[in-house]
Amino acid sequence: MKLARDFYQQPTLEVARQLLGKYLVRKHTDGATVGRIVETEAYIGPEDKACHASKGRTARTEIMFGDAGHAYVYLIYGFHHMLNIVTEKNDFPAAVLIRAVEPIKGIDVMQTRRRATQPRTLCSGPGKLCQAFAIDRGLNGADLCGSLLYIEDRAESIAKIVATPRIGIDYAGRWKHKPWRFVIKDNVFVSKG
DNA sequence: CAAGAGATCATCT
DNA sequence: GATGATCTCTTGA
Numbered sequence: 359m360k361l362a363r364d365f366y367q368q369p370t371l372e373v374a375r376q377l378l379g380k381y382l383v384r385k386h387t388d389g390a391t392v393g394r395i396v397e398t399e400a401y402i403g404p405e406d407k408a409c410h411a412s413k414g415r416t417a418r419t420e421i422m423f424g425d426a427g428h429a430y431v432y433l434i435y436g437f438h439h440m441l442n443i444v445t446e447k448n449d450f451p452a453a454v455l456i457r458a459v460e461p462i463k464g465i466d467v468m469q470t471r472r473r474a475t476q477p478r479t480l481c482s483g484p485g486k487l488c489q490a491f492a493i494d495r496g497l498n499g500a501d502l503c504g505s506l507l508y509i510e511d512r513a514e515s516i517a518k519i520v521a522t523p524r525i526g527i528d529y530a531g532r533w534k535h536k537p538w539r540f541v542i543k544d545n546v547f548v549s550k551g
Numbered sequence: 552c553a554a555g556a557g558a559t560c561a562t563c564t
Numbered sequence: 565g566a567t568g569a570t571c572t573c574t575t576g577a
Contacts, residue, residue: 434561
């Protein structure tokens with residue numbers, strides 16, 4: 359069943375952990391794509407230097423201050439889109455970055471959108487999965503309680519979760535050491551990092 | 552296989 | 565005008 363708003367309103371670390379093993383569903387005219395989430399990262403609040411919202415409330419970060427359960431999608435390095443899901447209460451800026459999924463459905467569509475690559479590397483990184491799922495800034499602000507993009511709980515149990523520091527945030531000072539990246543242990547579909 | 556460089560643009564100073 | 569929550573290709577051993 360589709361995750362409802364109250365799921366996303368939980369503390370960000372809870373959401374990040376619990377998203378592992380859930381299914382990301384993306385509807386599109388090319389057909390639907392589905393992936394099992396295997397890697398996430400939490401970005402929490404105004405203090406977290408790695409969190410975009412630590413720079414304050416701006417046009418770009420406004421979405422993170424809003425209702426939980428909405429998508430925060432942005433472009434990085436001029437090439438890659440990142441998919442985040444807003445968490446917690448209004449006016450507390452936080453989100454979970456979806457870093458990798460295991461391709462489940464629509465694999466042929468994903469291969470067309472990227473290249474004829476191995477299933478293993480189709481969605482093994484935040485930029486890759488956005489490309490495979492046709493996610494771009496047009497989906498910024500989309501409601502995960504809607505029908506274009508949402509997450510399903512298939513009541514599946516996870517083997518084991520491992521927490522590590524987050525990737526690619528060397529500029530974040532002491533915040534870069536926080537173990538706020540979560541992966542399913544021994545899963546081959548995670549990004550390398 | 553590991554390491555490094557280059558690609559390219561929205562956002563904020 | 566600088567700088568990224570990255571990816572891919574090229575290089576060299």
